[in-house]
Amino acid sequence: MACSFPEEVLEHVFSFLTSQKDRNAVSVVCKSWYEMERWCRKRIFVGNCYSVNPRIMIRRFPEVKSVELKGKPHFADFNLVPEGWGGFVYPWIVEIARGYPWLEEIRLKRMVVTDECLEMISKSFKNFKVLVLSSCEGFSTDGLAAIVANCRNLRVLDLRECEVEELSGHWLSHFPDSFTSLESLNMACLLSEVSFSALERLVARSPNLKTLRLNRTVPLEKLSTLLQRAPQLVDFGTGAYSAEIRPDVYSSLADAFSGCKNLKSLSGFWDVTPAYLPAICSVCSLLTSLNLSYATTQSPDLTKIVGQCYNLQRLVVLDYIEDTGLNTISISCKDLRELVVFPSDPFVADADVLLTEQGLVSVSQGCPKLQSVLYFCRQMSNSALISISKNRPNLTCFRLCIIEPRAPDYVTLEPLDVGFGSVVENCKQLTRLSMSGLLTDRVFEYIGTHAKNLDMLSIAFAGDSDLGLHHVLSGCDSLRKLEIRDCPFGDKALLANASKLERMRSLWMSSCFVSFGACKLLGQKMPGLNVEVIDERENISSIPECTPVEKVYIYRTVSGQRFDIPDYVRIMGKDKDGVYDLS
Amino acid sequence: MEGGYSRVVEDVHPQLLDLIPNERNWFVKKDNNNNIEGDEKKLELRLGPPGVEDWSLSNAHKNYKSPQKAAQKRSAPAPVVGWPPVRSFRKNIASSSSKPAPAKKEKMVDSCQKGFFVKINMIGVPIGRKVDLNAYDSYEKLFVAVDQLFRGLLAAQNDTSGGRVNGNHEHDKAITGLLHGNGEYSLVYEDNEGDRMLVGDVPWHMFVSSVKRLRVIKSSEISNTCCLGSRQENIKL
Numbered sequence: 137m138a139c140s141f142p143e144e145v146l147e148h149v150f151s152f153l154t155s156q157k158d159r160n161a162v163s164v165v166c167k168s169w170y171e172m173e174r175w176c177r178k179r180i181f182v183g184n185c186y187s188v189n190p191r192i193m194i195r196r197f198p199e200v201k202s203v204e205l206k207g208k209p210h211f212a213d214f215n216l217v218p219e220g221w222g223g224f225v226y227p228w229i230v231e232i233a234r235g236y237p238w239l240e241e242i243r244l245k246r247m248v249v250t251d252e253c254l255e256m257i258s259k260s261f262k263n264f265k266v267l268v269l270s271s272c273e274g275f276s277t278d279g280l281a282a283i284v285a286n287c288r289n290l291r292v293l294d295l296r297e298c299e300v301e302e303l304s305g306h307w308l309s310h311f312p313d314s315f316t317s318l319e320s321l322n323m324a325c326l327l328s329e330v331s332f333s334a335l336e337r338l339v340a341r342s343p344n345l346k347t348l349r350l351n352r353t354v355p356l357e358k359l360s361t362l363l364q365r366a367p368q369l370v371d372f373g374t375g376a377y378s379a380e381i382r383p384d385v386y387s388s389l390a391d392a393f394s395g396c397k398n399l400k401s402l403s404g405f406w407d408v409t410p411a412y413l414p415a416i417c418s419v420c421s422l423l424t425s426l427n428l429s430y431a432t433t434q435s436p437d438l439t440k441i442v443g444q445c446y447n448l449q450r451l452v453v454l455d456y457i458e459d460t461g462l463n464t465i466s467i468s469c470k471d472l473r474e475l476v477v478f479p480s481d482p483f484v485a486d487a488d489v490l491l492t493e494q495g496l497v498s499v500s501q502g503c504p505k506l507q508s509v510l511y512f513c514r515q516m517s518n519s520a521l522i523s524i525s526k527n528r529p530n531l532t533c534f535r536l537c538i539i540e541p542r543a544p545d546y547v548t549l550e551p552l553d554v555g556f557g558s559v560v561e562n563c564k565q566l567t568r569l570s571m572s573g574l575l576t577d578r579v580f581e582y583i584g585t586h587a588k589n590l591d592m593l594s595i596a597f598a599g600d601s602d603l604g605l606h607h608v609l610s611g612c613d614s615l616r617k618l619e620i621r622d623c624p625f626g627d628k629a630l631l632a633n634a635s636k637l638e639r640m641r642s643l644w645m646s647s648c649f650v651s652f653g654a655c656k657l658l659g660q661k662m663p664g665l666n667v668e669v670i671d672e673r674e675n676i677s678s679i680p681e682c683t684p685v686e687k688v689y690i691y692r693t694v695s696g697q698r699f700d701i702p703d704y705v706r707i708m709g710k711d712k713d714g715v716y717d718l719s
Numbered sequence: 720m721e722g723g724y725s726r727v728v729e730d731v732h733p734q735l736l737d738l739i740p741n742e743r744n745w746f747v748k749k750d751n752n753n754n755i756e757g758d759e760k761k762l763e764l765r766l767g768p769p770g771v772e773d774w775s776l777s778n779a780h781k782n783y784k785s786p787q788k789a790a791q792k793r794s795a796p797a798p799v800v801g802w803p804p805v806r807s808f809r810k811n812i813a814s815s816s817s818k819p820a821p822a823k824k825e826k827m828v829d830s831c832q833k834g835f836f837v838k839i840n841m842i843g844v845p846i847g848r849k850v851d852l853n854a855y856d857s858y859e860k861l862f863v864a865v866d867q868l869f870r871g872l873l874a875a876q877n878d879t880s881g882g883r884v885n886g887n888h889e890h891d892k893a894i895t896g897l898l899h900g901n902g903e904y905s906l907v908y909e910d911n912e913g914d915r916m917l918v919g920d921v922p923w924h925m926f927v928s929s930v931k932r933l934r935v936i937k938s939s940e941i942s943n944t945c946c947l948g949s950r951q952e953n954i955k956l
Contacts, residue, residue, distance in 0.1 A: 214801035443854035467867055468854055482803045539803050
């Protein structure tokens with residue numbers, strides 16, 4: 137039966153499909169839908185830059201306007217991936233510059249981006265609008281200057297937690313005087329000072345500016361000037377929030393804030409002088425997002441502010457908030473969806489902050505919409521975890537970090553298996569879980585049995601045997617990303633679940649018991665996987681095959697092995713013939 | 720885990736990939752030297768003070784055949800790479816800025832005073848609470864907060880079945896009517912002159928500047944007092 141729908145109609149229908157998942161589903165319905173869909177796909181997301189070759193992507197999807205790539209594994213954030221491992225975006229930029237001259241948006245996460253890449257971007261895409269770099273490195277302020285000077289239609293320049301070589305602050309002054317299209321500028325991660333007058337002029341001539349996140353060098357006294365120029369701001373990040381206490385500075389700051397009627401998000405607040413915090417009071421009830429994670433100030437000061445944010449949906453704060461502050465939040469912030477509590481002093485065993493499991497229990501009790509939690513603390517109990525899971529069965533993301541590895545239930549001294557088991561059993565929509573504390577194989581049995589929607593799991597210092605890993609790999613049907621460190625998991629579970637690995641994006645295992653021999657076998661038997669052994673020891677070739685590797689990173693790929701590896705990375709079980717030829 | 724176990728093949732072997740035809744027979748973990756059967760034994764090994772396990776590779780190599788042995792070691796805490804999992808720019812937050820001295824009260828801090836906690840008791844509930852009046856800017860918000868504070872406690876007091884699910888107070892009876900004075904309860908306060916006053920008569924900021932403590936009482940108590948003409952004897956406070 138021929139398809140009676142004209143192509144134009146189908147294309148129009150497809151244009152409403154924005155999620156990549158939906159589009160992927162549509163593309164496998166039949167050949168004609170595959171063809172149609174590939175011609176009208178505008179956005180591409182590649183979760184692992186080594187899973188596919190850019191030429192394959194460009195050949196299949198010729199009309200893409202937005203590319204998003206991720207490079208290094210997540211544990212690179214915690215220095216577990218050595219320097220030079222990979223994630224170089226340059227080859228992608230070269231291909232994309234050739235294949236997508238009308239590209240508008242590039243989003244990169246954990247990739248190595250050089251100044252040359254940035255220059256190429258700035259010159260290759262005439263209609264370039266959006267550059268978002270998250271946790272990237274390898275570039276300097278010269279590269280930024282190139283982007284800023286050459287991208288005439290730039291709307292978004294968003295640098296999130298990048299490591300930038302700071303040659304000077306002059307890059308900002310390279311925005312041409314005729315440039316007025318800026319909508320979003322996030323320079324919070326930069327350390328060097330920019331010309332304030334250039335910044336002020338830029339803000340003044342950007343009527344569409346909605347997001348402005350300054351860096352630490354912009355002084356508090358100058359904030360009111362900027363806010364007065366941009367009262368339309370929706371998302372504002374202060375610089376260092378400290379100054380000598382002067383009533384005139386305070387009142388002009390308070391006035392400037394109260395002029396921002398559309399403000400929804402505040403961040404920044406380095407080096408807070410507590411007396412200046414109340415200057416934001418007038419906008420507290422407008423805020424849906426507040427990041428005070430650099431505000432090293434005591435609980436009362438923090439609580440007094442957060443307690444007025446009745447419409448808050450997202451809160452990021454240090455453990456200085458303490459249980460009392462979280463209790464206030466549980467009463468005042470009924471719309472809270474996401475809570476992040478970072479540790480102020482992560483490397484001391486006992487901190488003198490009164491933040492315990494109780495704070496999280498209060499919030500779970502009082503905030504009915506709470507879905508996402510990242511919580512660092514120093515003690516936890518099974519009963520608290522059970523309470524939390526019963527209070528909040530709607531949790532989708534639960535990440536708990538008890539600072540001391542293998543810390544048991546502090547009340548009963550038992551493992552926390554039952555507590556985390558309760559989380560996966562009650563929170564049926566859980567897609568992300570990070571665990572800590574004392575955990576045996578039993579918790580993995582619970583996870584394998586109940587966590588059917590789990591997409592990403594992070595495990596550290598847990599488990600007793602391969603059985604634990606087997607439960608996870610065989611039971612978690614939706615699992616795509618698994619990262620494990622310092623667990624007694626070895627070859628058996630890995631090899632017995634080899635086919636599962638092809639249905640996942642990636643598996644990271646470091647300081648476990650996976651042997652060289654097993655990695656080689658896996659690499660040989662599974663052509664669809666790259667098994668990367670990351671091992672910085674010398675004389676690797678003379679180590680017996682039964683020796684455990686330092687780190688192994690396994691991911692599925694259709695582009696064969698990569699050739700940009702440093703000497704401490706070995707792609708196991710593949711030789712030159714294992715490469716897919718794409719020319 | 721129930722079921723039998725297959726013999727573990729020590730050497731890595733191509734057949735391992737096809738070794739598990741029937742998932743139910745996945746073997747109970749059995750290693751050479753440490754036969755751990757049963758959860759109790761596993762737990763036993765785990766009891767003891769927590770400590771950082773030193774998973775240095777030499778340990779891993781030495782203990783490769785018997786991972787359980789390695790797991791029993793408890794060494795003194797030592798710095799572990801990448802743990803706790805915080806990004807490097809978050810690592811020195813506490814040390815780089817000195818822990819601040821308590822905030823000084825400043826004149827320019829007008830509408831937001833220091834955290835102003837007052838006691839609040841509710842009739843029928845033996846344990847009182849504290850509220851931060853600076854967290855609110857109107858009576859309405861205060862009444863909502865009072866409702867939230869005591870609703871659960873009151874319901875727990877009245878519930879004799881003992882089978883309450885923890886934490887879900889949405890179905891408990893709300894403490895309404897505080898705002899309009901027509902409900903079962905009323906909110907009164909003790910001011911800086913020691914007098915007991917009904918909440919709601921004066922502008923909010925005036926109330927905040929004179930309030931010393933709060934009480935939730937039965938509205939009937941107020942009318943009783945008026946009828947009998949006595950100030951305090953009949954109000955159990």
